[in-house]
Amino acid sequence: MHARGVIMATSMNMDKAYDAHKAEGKWYQYWLDQGVFDAEVNPTKKPYCIVIPPPNVTGVLHMGHALDETIQDLLIRWHRMRGFEALWLPGTDHAGIATQNVVEAMLGEEGLTRHDLGREKFVQRVWAVKEEHHSQITDQLQRLGVSVDWRRERFTLDEGLSRAVREAFVRLYEEGLIYRGERMINWCVRCGTSLSDLEVNHQQRQGHLWYIRYPAPDGGPGLVVATTRPETMLGDTAVAVHPDDERYGDMIGKTVILPLMEREIPVIADDYIDPEFGTGALKVTPAHDPNDLEIGQRHNLPSVVAIDRNGKMTSDTKQYAGLDRYQCRQQVVGDLQQQGLLEKIEDYEHTVGQCQRCDTVVEPLISTQWFVKMAPLAEEGLAAVRNGAVRFVPDRWTKVYEDWLENIQDWCISRQLWWGHPIPVWYCDDCGELTCTREDPTECTHCGSRDIKQDPDVLDTWFSSALWPFSTLGWPDQTPELQYFYPTSVLVTGYDIIYFWVARMIMMGMHLCGTEPFGEVFIHGLVRDERGQKMSKSRGNAVDPLELIDEYGTDAMRFGLTQLITHGQDLTYAPDRMVGARNFCNKLWNASRLVLMNVEGAEQVNLDKADLSLADRWILSRHNRMLAELNRQLSAYNSAQAADLLYDYVWGEFCDWYLEIAKLDLYGEDAERQATVQNILRHLLSDILRALHPFMPFITEEIWQRLAPEAGSIVRQSYPEADRRWYDEPAGADVSRLQSAIVAIRSLRADLRLPPDQKVAVTVTASRAEEADMLASQQDIISLLAGVESLQVRTAPAEPPANALTAVVSGAQVHLHLAGTIHPAQEIQRLRQDIADRESQRQRSQKKLDNEEFLTKAPAEVVAKERDRIEEVEQDIAKLQGQVQVLEAMIDDE
RNA sequence: GGGCGCUUAGUUCAGGGGGAGAACGCUACCUUGACACGGUAGAGGUCGGUGGUUCAAAUCCACCAGCGCCCA
Incomplete structure (x- = not known):
C-alpha cells in the first residue's frame, strides 16, 4: 500500500513552475552519498566503460566540454540503466606546455620569469595553480551532473600514470621505437622548446617575395633567387636550379657569391626545384628549412646556422650577429638595396608556421631530440581500424585518420620545458653512453660510472595522453579493472584532436596492450561562438557553461545541447535554443504535477486491455513505439533525434492529448475508469522519467523521488524498453x-x-x-x-x-x-x-x-x-x- | 596545391528520391481547477545558382558561387 500522506505531501509541495536551482542543488550530493556512480569489477554484468577526455588543468571548462560531457553522461547513464556495469572514469591532464605558459604568464605579471624561480620552485608553483584549477573544474563537472566514479579519478602526472609513462618509454626504447637523433624540428623561440609537427599551425599571411641577385665571382651577373625570408640567406650554402632548366644550364657546377657574407657557394641541380616559382633558382639554407635540408643532404652541402634558439642571429652572420630575426630581415633588405642587389619586391601570400600555444612564428632548427618511430606503430593503428576493431562514428573520419597515419612522420617527444614527465634517460659523463631504465639508476649501465646526469627535458604532454585509456585502469599492472573494463567501449571527442590524441591512443593501445583502447570513437563537432569562431580559451570567446546553467538550469542546457548534436557538424552557440529546453523542463514538471496530484491511492495493477479506452490504447501504442525508436536512435548515437522523439512525444502527445483526455476520467464519476487511468498515468510517467533521465538527470530524480520514493535513486532504475504487445495501429x-x-x-x-x-x-x-x-x-x-x-x-x-x-x-x-x-x-x-x-x-x-x-x-x-x-x-x-x-x-x- | 564539410522559415538548425520540419521569434484569441516557462488557431521557405540522371530531385551526379575546416 502507498502511504497516502506521503503522496499527498509530494504533490502538494510542488511549485507551480519548475525551479531548476532548487532541485539541482540537492541531488548531486545524494548521488555521491548513495554511491550510485560507483562501478566495480562485476563478472555477472557486461562492462561499459568510458574514460573522460581529461580536461587541461590549465583552465576552466567551456561549452565544448559541456557538449562532450553531456554526450558521455547520456551514454553512461543509459547503459547503466540498461544493466551494464557502467564506469565513467574521470581525470585531468597536466597539459605540459599549455599549463607552463599559463603559469609563466602569471609570473610575468609579477615581473618574474621561470628562471628567476628556478626549476624546483617553478614546478611547485605550477602544482599550486593546478590544485586551484582542479577544484574549479570539479565543481563545473558536478554542476553538469556527470555520473563519473570519482573514487577512480586520475591525473596524468600522478604516481601511477607516471609509472605507466615510464614503462611505455622504456619499452619502446628497448624495442628501438624511441630514439634520440639530430633532426630538423619546429622550434618556438618564445616558449623555448621544440614542438611536434601537430603543434604548429599553418596560417596564410600577406608577405613579400624578395628577388636577390647573387653575382658571379668574376663580376658577371650571376643569377637571381626569390625568397620570402631574406634573413636566412646568411646561412645559404648553395643555389639550386632544376636540371632541365635551360636558363641556368651553363651555371650548374659553377659558383656565385653570397652577398653580404661574401661567401662563394655552388650552383647545383636538383629535381625538387620548381622552375615556375620565382626565378627558378632557389637559395639553399640547410639549417633553416626542411626542404633545403634534404637538398643539402643529397648534395653534401655544409650547414650554416644563422638563427639561434632565441630567434637571434648567430655569430656566423658576422655584422648581423645578435640581431632579432625580423630586425635582421630589414637590415639585410636595406643593405642589399644599397648594394644594388635587390632586383624587386613582390607582394606574396604564403603560409607560416605558428606555435599552437603562443602564435609565435616557429623556426625550423636542427636539434638533437627524442623521437618515436611511427611507421611500425601506424601499421598497427591502421590495422585496428581496417579489421573493424575500432569504428569511427561518423564513418567519414576513418579516412581522415587513415590519411594521416599513411603519411606519418616520426614524432618529436622531447620538450625543453619544466612541467611534465621527465625523460627517463641518464647520460654518462665518462663513457658518453646513455642509460634508460624503469627504476632511477645510480650508475651508468655501460661503464658503471656514477657520473650520470638525467636528461633535463620532459615529454610531450600527448605522450601520457596516448596511454590514458589503460594507464587509468592500472597498466602496466594487469589489474582486475584493466582486465574487466579494457578495451573501453567508446571514446567521445571532437574532431580537432583525432591526430593529437585518438590516433596515438589507438597506436599505443594496440602496441602496448595488444588490443584497441576502445571499440568505437564518436566524433562530434566543435562549439562555435555567435560569429562562427571556434570557441576556445585562448581566443577569449569561451563561454562558461555555468552561465547557461545559472540562467536555464543544467537539465535545460544539457537537453538543448543534445538537440544540437549532429554527427561531426559544428554547432553554433545559441542560447535561444536553451529556452525551448527550459520550457520543456517546466512542461515535464507540470505534467508530473498533474499526475502526482491524481494518482493518490492508485494501485499498481497489471493493465487489462479489455478495460482500456480508445485513448488509452492509443497512448500506450504511441508510447511503446516511441520507446522502440528512442532506443534505436540512441544505439546509433543519434542523440538529437532521441531527444526530439522524447520532446515531441511528451509534449505533443502525452501532454497535449492524453492528459487532457484523461481529465475526463480523473475528474469523472466512474471509479473503475478513474483507477485504470491512474494506473496508466503512473506507468507512463514512470517510463517517461526513466527515459528522460540520461538527458535530464536532476529534474527526473526530483520527480522520481515523489513518484516512487521507495525505489531509491532513479540513476539505478531500469531503462524503459518497448513492449510490442501494446502496439495498436487501429x-x-x-x-x-x-x-x-x-x-x-x-x-x-x-x-x-x-x-x-x-x-x-x-x-x-x-x-x-x-x-x-x-x-x-x-x-x-x-x-x-x-x-x-x-x-x-x-x-x-x-x-x-x-x-x-x-x-x-x-x-x-x-x-x-x-x-x-x-x-x-x-x-x-x-x-x-x-x-x-x-x-x-x-x-x-x-x-x-x-x-x-x-x-x-x-x-x-x-x-x-x-x-x-x-x-x-x-x-x-x-x-x-x-x-x-x-x-x-x-x-x-x- | 590536395582533401573534407556546409549553404533549407526572420534567427539557430534537423531532414535526405514519391506532398517542406523543429526550437526561438512573430500574429490573433484566451489568466479554463498541471503549466502564461502555458493553451488554441495562424503567418512565414522558388531547400545557394546552373545543368544532368530519373516516371519523380530540397534529397543523387557535374559544374559554378559563397563560407568553414584539415593536410602539404
Whole structure:
C-alpha cells in the first residue's frame, strides 16, 4: 500500500513552475552519498566503460566540454540503466606546455620569469595553480551532473600514470621505437622548446617575395633567387636550379657569391626545384628549412646556422650577429638595396608556421631530440581500424585518420620545458653512453660510472595522453579493472584532436596492450561562438557553461545541447535554443504535477486491455513505439533525434492529448475508469522519467523521488524498453481521425473568434458507418477538447445543413452550427479558397496519374497512394461544393 | 596545391528520391481547477545558382558561387 500522506505531501509541495536551482542543488550530493556512480569489477554484468577526455588543468571548462560531457553522461547513464556495469572514469591532464605558459604568464605579471624561480620552485608553483584549477573544474563537472566514479579519478602526472609513462618509454626504447637523433624540428623561440609537427599551425599571411641577385665571382651577373625570408640567406650554402632548366644550364657546377657574407657557394641541380616559382633558382639554407635540408643532404652541402634558439642571429652572420630575426630581415633588405642587389619586391601570400600555444612564428632548427618511430606503430593503428576493431562514428573520419597515419612522420617527444614527465634517460659523463631504465639508476649501465646526469627535458604532454585509456585502469599492472573494463567501449571527442590524441591512443593501445583502447570513437563537432569562431580559451570567446546553467538550469542546457548534436557538424552557440529546453523542463514538471496530484491511492495493477479506452490504447501504442525508436536512435548515437522523439512525444502527445483526455476520467464519476487511468498515468510517467533521465538527470530524480520514493535513486532504475504487445495501429488510426475532427472544429471556432467558454453545436457527417460509430463513442472527448455542447453524428450521404460552417477532414465533414450568425457570402469565400487549394492538389496528382511512365515505372504502392489521394481530394471537393450550394440557396432565400 | 564539410522559415538548425520540419521569434484569441516557462488557431521557405540522371530531385551526379575546416 502507498502511504497516502506521503503522496499527498509530494504533490502538494510542488511549485507551480519548475525551479531548476532548487532541485539541482540537492541531488548531486545524494548521488555521491548513495554511491550510485560507483562501478566495480562485476563478472555477472557486461562492462561499459568510458574514460573522460581529461580536461587541461590549465583552465576552466567551456561549452565544448559541456557538449562532450553531456554526450558521455547520456551514454553512461543509459547503459547503466540498461544493466551494464557502467564506469565513467574521470581525470585531468597536466597539459605540459599549455599549463607552463599559463603559469609563466602569471609570473610575468609579477615581473618574474621561470628562471628567476628556478626549476624546483617553478614546478611547485605550477602544482599550486593546478590544485586551484582542479577544484574549479570539479565543481563545473558536478554542476553538469556527470555520473563519473570519482573514487577512480586520475591525473596524468600522478604516481601511477607516471609509472605507466615510464614503462611505455622504456619499452619502446628497448624495442628501438624511441630514439634520440639530430633532426630538423619546429622550434618556438618564445616558449623555448621544440614542438611536434601537430603543434604548429599553418596560417596564410600577406608577405613579400624578395628577388636577390647573387653575382658571379668574376663580376658577371650571376643569377637571381626569390625568397620570402631574406634573413636566412646568411646561412645559404648553395643555389639550386632544376636540371632541365635551360636558363641556368651553363651555371650548374659553377659558383656565385653570397652577398653580404661574401661567401662563394655552388650552383647545383636538383629535381625538387620548381622552375615556375620565382626565378627558378632557389637559395639553399640547410639549417633553416626542411626542404633545403634534404637538398643539402643529397648534395653534401655544409650547414650554416644563422638563427639561434632565441630567434637571434648567430655569430656566423658576422655584422648581423645578435640581431632579432625580423630586425635582421630589414637590415639585410636595406643593405642589399644599397648594394644594388635587390632586383624587386613582390607582394606574396604564403603560409607560416605558428606555435599552437603562443602564435609565435616557429623556426625550423636542427636539434638533437627524442623521437618515436611511427611507421611500425601506424601499421598497427591502421590495422585496428581496417579489421573493424575500432569504428569511427561518423564513418567519414576513418579516412581522415587513415590519411594521416599513411603519411606519418616520426614524432618529436622531447620538450625543453619544466612541467611534465621527465625523460627517463641518464647520460654518462665518462663513457658518453646513455642509460634508460624503469627504476632511477645510480650508475651508468655501460661503464658503471656514477657520473650520470638525467636528461633535463620532459615529454610531450600527448605522450601520457596516448596511454590514458589503460594507464587509468592500472597498466602496466594487469589489474582486475584493466582486465574487466579494457578495451573501453567508446571514446567521445571532437574532431580537432583525432591526430593529437585518438590516433596515438589507438597506436599505443594496440602496441602496448595488444588490443584497441576502445571499440568505437564518436566524433562530434566543435562549439562555435555567435560569429562562427571556434570557441576556445585562448581566443577569449569561451563561454562558461555555468552561465547557461545559472540562467536555464543544467537539465535545460544539457537537453538543448543534445538537440544540437549532429554527427561531426559544428554547432553554433545559441542560447535561444536553451529556452525551448527550459520550457520543456517546466512542461515535464507540470505534467508530473498533474499526475502526482491524481494518482493518490492508485494501485499498481497489471493493465487489462479489455478495460482500456480508445485513448488509452492509443497512448500506450504511441508510447511503446516511441520507446522502440528512442532506443534505436540512441544505439546509433543519434542523440538529437532521441531527444526530439522524447520532446515531441511528451509534449505533443502525452501532454497535449492524453492528459487532457484523461481529465475526463480523473475528474469523472466512474471509479473503475478513474483507477485504470491512474494506473496508466503512473506507468507512463514512470517510463517517461526513466527515459528522460540520461538527458535530464536532476529534474527526473526530483520527480522520481515523489513518484516512487521507495525505489531509491532513479540513476539505478531500469531503462524503459518497448513492449510490442501494446502496439495498436487501429487505435492510432482512429485517434488520428478523432484529432483531425477536433482540430477542424477548433479551427472553425478560431475563424469566428469564439471565446473558449462559448460552447457550440456540431454535426459530424462521417463517410462510413464505422467512422460514425467511432466518433460517436468519443463524443465526450470531442466536447471537452473542442468546446462542443451538442454533438450529432451521422453517416453520409446526408443533406448539408444550412446555417453552418463546414470543414472537410479525412473521413468526415464537420459542421459548426451558428444560426443567425453565419454570413453566407463570407463563408462561401472561405470554402472556395479551400476548394482552390484542394483543386491544385488534385491537378498535381492527376498529372502524375496521366503520365504513362509513372504508372509503369513507379512502385505499385506509390501509384496506389496517389490514386487514394486523388480520390479523397475529389470527394472533399464535392463535399465542399455541396456546402457552397447550400449557402448560395440561403442567399437566394433572403 | 590536395582533401573534407556546409549553404533549407526572420534567427539557430534537423531532414535526405514519391506532398517542406523543429526550437526561438512573430500574429490573433484566451489568466479554463498541471503549466502564461502555458493553451488554441495562424503567418512565414522558388531547400545557394546552373545543368544532368530519373516516371519523380530540397534529397543523387557535374559544374559554378559563397563560407568553414584539415593536410602539404
